Amino acid sequence: MTDLAEPSPRPVINATGVVIHTNLGRAPLSDAALAAADAVGRGYSDLEIDLGTGRRGSRQAHLQSLLRRITGAEAALAVNNNASALLLGLSALAAGREVIVSRGEAVEIGGGFRIPDVLRQSGCTLVDVGTTNRTYVRDYADAMTEQTGAFLKAHASNFKVEGFTAFVGERELVALGESSGVPVLHDVGSGALLPTDRYGLAHEPTPQESIAAGVGLVFFSGDKLLGGPQAGIVVGKRDLVTRLERHPLARAVRIDKMSLASLTATLAHYAMGEAENKVPVWRMISTSAEDVRARADNWRAALATHQVQTGVEPARSAIGGGSLPGETLPSWTLSVDPSPDRSPEAVLSALRDHSTPVIARIADDTVRLDPRTVLPEQDDDVIRAIATVMAR
Template sequence: MNRPAPQPVINATGVVIHTNLGRAPLSRAASEAAILAAQGYSNLEFDLGSGRRGSRQAHLQNILQELTGAEAALVVNNNASAVLLGLSALAAGKEVIVSRGEAVEIGGGFRVPDVLSQSGAILVDVGTTNRTYARDYEDAITQNTGAFLKAHASNFRVEGFTAAVEPGELVELGARKDVPVLHDVGSGSLLLTENYGLAHEPTPQESVAAGVGLTFFSGDKLLGGPQAGIVVGTRDLVNRLERHPLARAFRIDKMSLASLIATLVHYLRGEAEREIPIWRMISTPVQLLEERAISWQKAVQEIPGVHARVDDSRSAIGGGSLPGETLPTRVLSLDCSTVAGGAQQVMERLRKADPPVIARIEDDRVLLDPRTVSTRSDEELLQALTNSFK
């Protein structure tokens, strides 16, 4: 095999966090940090001060405390394992109360009820699909209640006649009944998404401020880093997770740890929008996208048989984040009627390019969205288009 696997591709779909294409691309600093961790030795689990064995988690503690306001933090290999670890450490053999509307399934068949079962916890679902109240949780409490679990419905939306219990309300009930509150916020956005014309996405900071015992979120979605599962919360609960045997089975590797730290540092420095690729894409003004789409159009007009125009369209956030939320964009829209096989044939040829170009089809036209294409890839993209219309 001469090509690397997985093979790099150009994402021209306009889906910013594309799960099938590797989710969030890393910043330059995060990529370089991973390379340094891979190429040599490091103080991964070595305390340079004492000369004794240290903890890989220590490298992240201060950063996550400062960013979220939490007392303590723990990082594992993905958010599914973070939730499983939390439930296993705190609620094995006990009942976990979940709103019926939050016993959800996310990508790859990952279901909250199945995770609860795997952890040894007992699911107690309360309320209805569309409406759940604090009294539903309170009425379900028994002597065997181990936790309240709140799960953000990150990949779908329930609208209309709805009611849900806010984390702070659950925390107040949990404090009265001595029941810890666990909150899976999903994508882990550390920035306010409404500042970018999007719906509000729950943040870890809000969960911590509400007094939630443990908050779980992903590293490779709206946080914009490598695959990781991050847990922040009270020191006593995080310590219980650290002592559980699954903590070693789920621990984060040295390269992901290094790139995650570099990603988090961007937030500390206030440079996330500029340095983290997904936030740079999300914050790109439509005018700049239009200018790039027009430059592509001018270039492809030189190709015989190509009829292109610049159209209005929408970019999706993707990755199970902000369901139904899109951003206005401008796309290169290709009329494929002169190609035998039409748009599907052009798409197939683009996938066979080097590097492959992944686009989308609407109304038998191939659309390419500059929002998710690095400017460094423009020449390769245009070469792929030239070859696709030969």
């Protein structure tokens, strides 16, 4: 019965250095996003009522103006996750028809989620064109028939294809689609609303770029680089978004009130130009290696008072979450030296078993903790956990 009374999932401290850690719940929310979810969760809200007229309203109205302003799209829609968003888009626009996809973009992401399977589930027929490493606009043109319902581009967010490669850009595909009335759908995945190359990372495609290129619908996640709650976001042309809104599946995948509130609050950070400072994911990414080292040095000094031997070592932080594969940030870690009778694996396990579990990693036979992904208010908890574990 004690186990039943304990809340689950439990909060943990992410000291792995992986910013968007899928197994740890992806993006932590901003204070404003948490407050917004708490406010609507504690009581009633104007979720689907127009306070001006007293009549029924749309839950989508709460975020549409924000998404239009941020991305430049004509219209927007949010559902419960990005897989649902893509399934809804394909079902509403191309069920019973053919969807043309580059062979190099018929991807699989985590959990066995495959683009071909989603197409099949939505009632579409996959027509793959080109090769794994090279696809040209003529490949799409040659595959078009009277049954073509859409072109689909899917960003390869969790792997890289390098070397002898060629892929068709959004503008080229839009031009081909406009000449024949075929919409272009683009799944950009991670939902980066800020330019990643500003932080020394590779460029990640943004929804804004796809909209500017004329793409019909753009799909992306809410809980990856956007830094909000789990959600699937669709932005694009008004007539296409309207078709999604009116499809029966839209009801089955609609976003709940608490996710909607926290997503709206997160988007407001972008609209006000404060995302880098307010959204935890971007605060972690933008933190300099020098600042990370300063925190690691503080941890080391504090643990020395508990007679715990530690070091500070250079490291690399990863973005994670199927975003920016292979891209890392320079960082520093606190290294905890295991005792002769205690392996690094045993220390790692004991940290996970602490009252506030700390998730770390092992490198060079030592336990490593990266301050970059530890929230500042968790520093004392990390120090306490290490001191307790090493005193046993």
